[in-house]
Every structure is written in structure tokens, then in C-alpha cells.
Amino acid sequence: MKSGWRLQIQTGCTNTKAQVSQILKYCNSRCLAVVPQGGNTGLVGGSVPVFDEVIVNMSLMNNIISFDKVSGILVCEGGCILENLITFLDNQGFIMPLDLGAKGSCQIGGNVSTNAGGLRLVRYGSLHGNVLGLEVVLADGNVIDMLGTLRKDNTGYDLKHLFIGSEGSLGIVTKVSILTPPKLFSVNVAFLACSDYFSCQKLLMEAKRKLGEILSAFEFLDSKSLDLVLNHLDGVRNPLPPTVHKFYILIETTGSDETYDRQKLEGFLLHAMEAGLISDGALAQDINQASSFWHIREGIPEALMKAGAVYKYDLSLPVEKMYDLVEEMRTRLSDSANVVGYGHLGDGNLHLNISTAQYDDGILTQIEPFVYEWTSKHHGSISAEHGLGLMKANEIFYSKPTATVSLMASIKKMLDPKGILNPYKVLPHS
Template sequence: MIRNGLNKCLQNKLFNNKLFYSSQAKPSRDSSYAIINNDDIEHFKTILDTHSILTDPSDIDGFNQDWMRKYKGNSNLVLKPKTTDQVSKILKYCNDKKIAVVPQGGNTGMVGGSVPVHDEIILSLSNMNKIEKFDPVTGVVVCQAGTVLETIENYLTPMGYTVPLDLGAKGSCQIGGNVSTNAGGIRLLRYGSLHGNVLGVEAVLADGTILDCLSTLRKDNTGYDLKQLFIGSEGTLGIVTKVSMITPPKPTSVNVGLFACQDFNQVKTVLSRAKSQLGDILSAFEFMDRPCIDLVLKHQQVQDPFQEKSPFYILLETSGFNETHDSEKLNNFLESIMAENLIIDGSLATDSKNISAFWKFRESITESLGKEGAVYKYDLSLPIEQFYSIVELMRAKFDDKANVVGFGHVGDGNLHLNISTPKKPYSKEIFDMIEPFVYEYTSEHRGSISAEHGVGLMKPDFLHYSKSNNSINLMKSIKNTMDPNNILNPYKVLPTK
């Protein structure tokens, strides 16, 4: 791998070709991988119909590049299987020929995990999009991996259930990709992570073996819990083809509050009070700093929620099943935090229109940032005492060279640190000001360099800031056992050294 000792000529070449993914350069192609030829394509035609094989560059371009236009590969082939058996046959052939493969869901990731680095075959799961069954007694749903998250939510709503996962990208992300990246989202505070909500998976290993761990049982204490290997492994150990998941009853009483705070200490205190006073009905606790609000006001058709600007904003959601009970708890909570001057302004929404308007401020931040230029995104878990300090440090570090904003799921300790500059493409100078400083800070405070977006291509060489050498070596051992030819999503997750 080419590192920071690039000579100036090579630096300029990489910069002009937009190949910067972090302060590290793009990894070199592993020459041991086979190059796709016509014989390979003819073989895939015996497995898939011609409409499921894409070779035209204009058809493939969207699959080669992530939605942020930060990562771009050079694949010449997209395969779109419709069944698990087809996935199995494709992987067996690729493993025998040592052809590298990158699985792809909705391609909504932020760390380059779902696009090729070089010329890997793109295996799109989008045609595997059926909801196979739902048990209204247990609330367990079984879906194919390519099912869009919002499709599952719309299916469950009439039956009084909801998906225990809510993301801004719910209209395009797919459940297989959600599971493979252990996506978090805005309601993890209420429902927990996918490690607890996924009951089983069906996955295809690198050699084509179909692993049926598609249990629908809440309790199964027989041996190793193999499904957990695939949750968060980003397609490096196997390709998830089906998911069984517990879904909770859909709340019938929902309230959303938007509050302004003078400093982050007030945010922390309100969070502590919300947990103790709202308890079972607290479903989300998000925060945004003022620069986030300014960005949304600039790029979205919304009005400033308050007359006076404040440094910090809290978006709090409660959801339950007894409107009278929920309203009483919420009103008591609001009275207590106002009496102690923990908020300087606030507004409560109880109808769907106003609730959606409040949530738009939080969910439009990423889109608004994208309209500013190049965005450098960092997804961190930090102890609450150091949660916002990194934003202030980076803001002082950049001065007026970049816009630094902080927002995220403060209720579960997940900060989204975003740094935007008006100029594209991505700049090595900016990356060098951020990395590895942001990871060193996170490690120093025993945080995680990836709270919910995964490691992907962006962070393998920084994994040691969150994991010990022994842990990384064990991960490599598992990878070598399950994928000895390293054909599944190469160059991702694990460091190459």
C-alpha cells in the first residue's frame, strides 16, 4: 500500500483522479485476483438471465460509485441474482477462479464498503426483495436481503408493527446491507442494535456453501451464535441473503419536542433527566449544533424553529400506547427542565405534520452538507463527557478553512463529526488535518472510531485505535478460515498489514 511518502508528482496524479479516500492512498490492486473475461461472462449466463447481467458502462456506472461520490471503482460487471441458489453458484465459481466480489445493497454507506475498489464483480442483491413471511403473534418477519427498509415498514404498519431500525436512507437502504453493517439509526436508544433484533440469517460463504441460520426463535442456546459473525462484518465473511428479525408493536402515541440549550452541559443534564423521568416511552434523543440548523435553513424549505439562535438543539421523541399516560409523563418532564432553566426555548409537536417538520431538521443535515461541497464524515462513539469536545477542537484547528458541525444520537453516545469545504474533489491537505488526530482523540478516551457506519475502505488502517492487536489477529484468523482466497469484499474492514 502506498502511504504518506508519496512524491509530489504521484500526489498530484491521485488528487486529479479523485482517488483520495482518507489521508492514506487507495490500496493497490492485488495481482493474484483473476481479471474477468468473456468466458466468465458466458458462464454467468448459465446461472442468470441476460437482464440480470450488466456489462454496459452506462448501466454499471451507478453501481461503481457511492452516493457521496467519494469512492469509485472500475468494475466491468454487475450480477443481480434472484435466488440464494444463484448467489451460491456465482460465489462457488468466483472462489474457484479467484475472482474478487463486492456485495452491494442500497449503496447508501459512507465508508466505501459497498463499492469496488478496483475491478471486483459487483453482486447486487436488489432483485432479492421479497418479504417471505410474518408472524403477527411473535412479530417475527423474514425478508430477502434486498428488501428496502421502508418497504418492510410499510408492510408492517397495517398490522400494528414497526421495524426496530429507522434511518434517513430508509427509502433506499436494504435490510441485508443494514445487517451486514450493523446499522444503528435514530431509535437504537429504544429498541437496541441489530445484534439483539436479528434472530437469524441465511448467508452464502465464499465457496458457495449456503449457511442456514434463519431461526425465528427468541431463545436458541445451542452452540456458537453464528449469525452474529455476519452482523457488522460488511460482507467480508459471507453474503447475507435472508434475515429474520423481531419487530415491536408500532406505538400509537407519539410526541416530538424540539428544545434549545445554551451549552452542552445542559444537553447532558436534559438527557439524564429524560432517561430517568420518561423511561419506557423515550424513543429518541438527538442533538444538533447551531451550524447544522443554519445548513438546513440554507438548503431546505424550512423555517427557523425559534426566534432567537441558540448554540445547541435537542430533538426528543416519546412513543407509547397510552396517550393520557404519555402526555402526563412528558408534561411533568417539561415542567421540571423548564423550572431549572435547562432549556431556553422549546416547542412540542403531537400531530404527524409538525412531527415530520421537526424531524426534517435532523434528517436533512446530511443532504444539506452534501450541497456545500466536499464533506469529510466521521462517525464516532465517545463518552458523554468528551462527546462534543472533539467538535470544538476541530473547529479551532480549521479556523475559517472549513465548516465543522456536530450532530447525532447523543442518547447512545454516537457523534457525527462532519467537516465541509466548498471545494471538490477531496483534499489530502484537509484529510491530513483530520487524520489520524480524530482517531487518536477517540482512542485516548476509549471510544470507537466507527459507531454505526462500519469500517469499509475508509478505516482498516485505523482499526487499531479501537481494537487490540490480539483482537485484530483473531478477526484475520476468522476471515482466513471462512474466506481463504479473500474474494469477499477485499481491501475492506481489516488492515492489510
């Protein structure tokens, strides 16, 4: 194939494992590079071809294979859209332990391949803990059946973890076995205002202590993030009076006793107000109001896209240092850009976004490599939940030592000796 040609192959709805195997066996024998693709919702170029790679699109591998109502174990194909799985489980009285803003498009195979984090990791943990098994097709077409449904299996190396977060560079995920928790019907959501970032940190510590087992989400956004949503998204309003606050916190609790949970949250909010940790707040009175609170938080990426050009960074940092980077970036860029910060405070994940009228190489040189150097200096990760893909592959050394990257390269060489799977992604291009 000439450089720039792209052949898209969609697997059919029957005998899909064999079809993926045949495609990879053929491509491997002829040294044709392959890019696995799901919902294509990533932010780091992990699912797009660079030159003349063959695209293996998994969208038609979207069958739910089985669901056990006793154990809560779901087995499905890799092309299942996350929102469809959420709806299916909701009808069964269960929930997915993963929830993302892109749930209407992203696929579970891609979620696993990028080790997606999402909104409720603070409660349910990462996919490394929830995925029980995988079926994976290797570069040479061999199918590796690790599709276990046991929560405890201590026989040898747990190889599935190699593929969780490998971004399709070691194999294509065709089936997933995942543990899903029962749906709890007592859900409360509060939207709060804090006057400074220290209060946000203290509020998080207090929430973990006093809300404990019912805390399911702890999200934060700064005033600039809220302004973007209010100015660029229709039908969104501030649930608090129009006083300007520097930070906003969204807390969600999920439990089994509606009266107890509500009283526990109200008691926590009263204590936080008396301690001066929150300056204002609103507690959702029904499901519609709760959804409107969540819409503010989930609407930030859409609002940023509507505002113009945006440089996006997904970072993991010590909670006490997270917002320091936002403030330093504002000082560094002055009036040339709108710097906003939001994310999953409960698990130390900052979404740093620099919004400008148009893309500008001069601004980019002010951002990079400064943002990576700052993150490395403070012992953070340059990718918290979106992977490395193409855009960050060469920056991996900011988060991983040379010996670790060399070991990763050795594993890649062993499983994909011809280097056909998702080239130029995850590992340094050299």
C-alpha cells in the first residue's frame, strides 16, 4: 500500500474472534501495520493511523455474551458501547464500575486498552481491579483465552494486566469479563463552593472520613471552568447564587438507606459549613437536579471545544500540588490564554486545559515541555487516565525511568516481534 492509504476493516457479527485472528495473521505475515480502533474518543492519538496502517475497527463486535445476576459478572465483546452496557446493567439492577463523559461513543475494549479512569474511580477503583478476564488476539493471530470469571485465581502470572492500559500495542481485546456492583438506589448529589484550594483539600479529607463507604465521587472545577460551561452550553445554569467563588466541588454519595445516607450527607455539609470549608452549596432535591449538577462537570470538555482551540493535559499529581500547576501556567502565559483546571480530586487527577482563540506554536512552546517537566519534578504522571498514544509516546521518560521503558520495549518485542500493532504509540518512536 502506498503511504497515506488507509484500509478500514470492520469485523462481522459472527465468528468475530476468527476474523480478527485471520486479519492479524495476514498482516503479520506481510509486515502490514495495524491500528485497533473502537469509539475513537481518545485524546492522545492512540487509535488513529500515522502513515499507511490498516484500521481494524471493532464496532460490530458488540454482543453481550453472558451476565450472572448472583456474582454480577458481565462477559461481553470488546466493541460494546459503554452506555449500552450501563443501560443493560441498569435493567438488571447493577451498574458499571466505570462512567465517562464519552460513554455514548467509547467502547469497553478501548476503555480496557487505555485503562480508563472516569468519574467514580474513588469508589470502585481502576479497571485493573474490576476486569476479571480478557480474550486477546496477538499480533501473529494467536488467540489468548484469559476470559476468567473468578475473583480469585492465583495460578501463575496474571497476564491480563499486560493488556489493560497497553493501548492495543500488545494485542487486540476481543472479549472482556468484568465485575459489576449491584445498583444502590440511594443517590445524593451536592454542588458546593469553596473560597480556596486548601479548603477543597480539607473537604476531601473530611469527606473520606465522615462519608466513608457511601462516597462515590468527589470532583472539582475552578471558576473559569464554570464560566466556560455557563457561557458556551445552552440550558445550563449555576445552581448557586451569582456570587463568584474560586472553586466548586461536586460530591456524590451512593448507598442503600435513603434516610440514613441523606442525614449523613446533610450532617457532613453542616459541619463543613461551620468549619468554613464551604462558602455555599446546594443539595439536589430530585434526579433531575442531580443530573443538572453532573451536566456542569461533564460539560466542561464540550464547552472548551466551543470556546476555540484547546491544549489538553491529563495529569496525576499529589493532591496538595495539583492546582499549583494551574496557577503557574497562568503566570507563565499571562493574558495570551485562558487556563482552566478541573478533574477528579478524589484520586489526584488534574485536567489542565489551555484555551486560546486559535492554535499558536508560540503558545505551545510556552506550555511544552514545561508542563511535563513540572509534573516530573513533583513526582506525578504525565498521563492519569487517557494513555500516551502518539502524542505523548516520546514523553514517557518524564514518568518512567529508562530501565522500566526498556523492559516495556522487551515485552513489546516478545509479543509483537515485527512491530505491526499500533506503531508509534505508547513507547518512544526510536
